[in-house]
Amino acid sequence: MMFHAGTLSAELARAEQDYLDRTPRSAAAQARAARVLPGGNTRSSLWAAPYPLSITGGSGCRITDADGHEYVDFLGEFTAGIYGHTCSELEQALTEAHRGGFGLSSHTPYEAELAEELAARFPSIDLLRFANSGTEANIMALTAARLVTGRERIVVFAGGYHGGVLTFGSGNSPVNMPFEFAVLPYNDLRAAEREFTASGDRIAAVLVEPMQGAGGCVVGTPDFLQGLHSLCNESGALLIFDEVQTARMAPGGAQERLGITPDMTTLGKIFGGGLAFGAFGGSAAVMGRFDPSHPDAIPHAGTFNNNRLTMAAGLEAVRRHLTPEALQALFARGEAFREALNARFAARGGAFHVTGMGSIMNIHAVAEDAEVRRDRLRLLHLRMMERGYYFAPRGLIALSFPLGEAERAGFLDALDTVLAAGGANSEA
Numbered sequence: 001m002m003f004h005a006g007t008l009s010a011e012l013a014r015a016e017q018d019y020l021d022r023t024p025r026s027a028a029a030q031a032r033a034a035r036v037l038p039g040g041n042t043r044s045s046l047w048a049a050p051y052p053l054s055i056t057g058g059s060g061c062r063i064t065d066a067d068g069h070e071y072v073d074f075l076g077e078f079t080a081g082i083y084g085h086t087c088s089e090l091e092q093a094l095t096e097a098h099r100g101g102f103g104l105s106s107h108t109p110y111e112a113e114l115a116e117e118l119a120a121r122f123p124s125i126d127l128l129r130f131a132n133s134g135t136e137a138n139i140m141a142l143t144a145a146r147l148v149t150g151r152e153r154i155v156v157f158a159g160g161y162h163g164g165v166l167t168f169g170s171g172n173s174p175v176n177m178p179f180e181f182a183v184l185p186y187n188d189l190r191a192a193e194r195e196f197t198a199s200g201d202r203i204a205a206v207l208v209e210p211m212q213g214a215g216g217c218v219v220g221t222p223d224f225l226q227g228l229h230s231l232c233n234e235s236g237a238l239l240i241f242d243e244v245q246t247a248r249m250a251p252g253g254a255q256e257r258l259g260i261t262p263d264m265t266t267l268g269k270i271f272g273g274g275l276a277f278g279a280f281g282g283s284a285a286v287m288g289r290f291d292p293s294h295p296d297a298i299p300h301a302g303t304f305n306n307n308r309l310t311m312a313a314g315l316e317a318v319r320r321h322l323t324p325e326a327l328q329a330l331f332a333r334g335e336a337f338r339e340a341l342n343a344r345f346a347a348r349g350g351a352f353h354v355t356g357m358g359s360i361m362n363i364h365a366v367a368e369d370a371e372v373r374r375d376r377l378r379l380l381h382l383r384m385m386e387r388g389y390y391f392a393p394r395g396l397i398a399l400s401f402p403l404g405e406a407e408r409a410g411f412l413d414a415l416d417t418v419l420a421a422g423g424a425n426s427e428a
């Protein structure tokens with residue numbers, strides 16, 4: 001379906017009406033859910049007005065909505081879905097673990113094996129502990145830093161996202177953990193230096209994403225990240241790299257690419273092989289404080305910390321899917337795709353541009369006016385969905401292993417069609 005000529009707002013109104021017309025079953029699913037879930041929602045990041053799609057199934061890199069429309073999924077479960085939506089090897093590993101008994105009331109061999117694999121990959125990790133989410137991993141890493149250093153203050157960065165209760169998109173959030181946060185501008189080493197000059201002896205940790213994922217795929221400059229490393233070293237604070245998203249950039253994560261070894265690393269998303277996962281690790285000196293055989297050990301309990309199914313799926317994922325070759329190749333595909341997107345956007349007037357690293361990227365609308373930016377992206381998103389290409393309303397794209405050459409070429413062609421139709425390029 002082509003755009004009619006017209007202004008951005010008129011095109012957007014048309015696209016929104018088209019969305020309502022083609023997704024009545026998603027509307028009905030939303031209405032039903034809203035009777036028992038506030039706003040029909042139990043995961044804030046999925047909300048998009050008028051209602052998000054109700055997805056009823058998926059296979060490989062494709063998903064299907066309640067009205068039977070198929071989409072090529074370029075969102076990849078907000079980066080956690082690197083394996084696509086079905087994977088026979090993961091299914092088999094899970095089935096075997098399930099058959100062997102799950103919830104076995106104690107340790108099982110899987111957890112040490114998965115820990116060995118991860119510790120071998122990340123130079124910053126001698127010892128690690130498992131948790132149930134990236135959020136929990138970050139909470140525990142910060143808690144460890146506060147207890148080990150005996151300090152309270154935590155440096156984070158505007159636009160940073162470290163979990164539902166550690167979110168700094170617009171300053172400190174009312175639902176955040178009640179820690180003493182200093183929220184500094186990202187990629188601004190001078191501001192960090194000033195903070196350390198003023199409060200260096202009170203800073204327990206600096207928590208930073210090597211690339212701000214939810215913040216719009218803003219890549220940390222090597223100078224900034226290296227500078228933070230030096231500031232932490234000099235002051236005795238711990239540098240924590242949140243690699244919940246960026247771990248996929250290389251076998252040893254973004255820290256391997258950067259050649260920086262932080263004091264602690266937090267992980268999540270992909271290492272659970274599709275199941276809920278988190279992990280935090282660091283030096284033996286810091287992480288050894290959790291050794292429960294010591295009388296003053298830091299406690300860290302959790303029924304599902306060593307969930308046998310998660311550990312089994314994670315082990316299969318790390319050993320057979322997240323191989324160095326597969327991760328390097330995915331990184332290269334991502335770099336090439338981002339360049340191709342930027343070339344298409346530039347050729348069509350530069351109304352959008354794409355930032356990111358490797359296989360994770362974000363489309364941004366370019367305009368002086370914030371409303372124009374918002375409407376442009378919304379129109380692009382709706383029209384791309386109509387053509388069967390799915391990514392986050394905020395512009396996030398995360399490539400998965402099963403997304404092939406044909407799907408990526410198809411996305412670029414669909415983009416051309418949408419941009420050629422106008423509307424998304426116009427001003428008002």
Ligand SMILES: Cc1ncc(COP(=O)(O)O)c(C=O)c1O
Pocket residue numbers: 078132133134135136138161162163164209213214242243244245268269277278
């Ligand atoms: C960089 C980063 N850290 C932490 C988290 C939180 O992970 P989870 O959603 O598993 O709690 C996320 C989730 O998107 C993330 O992107």
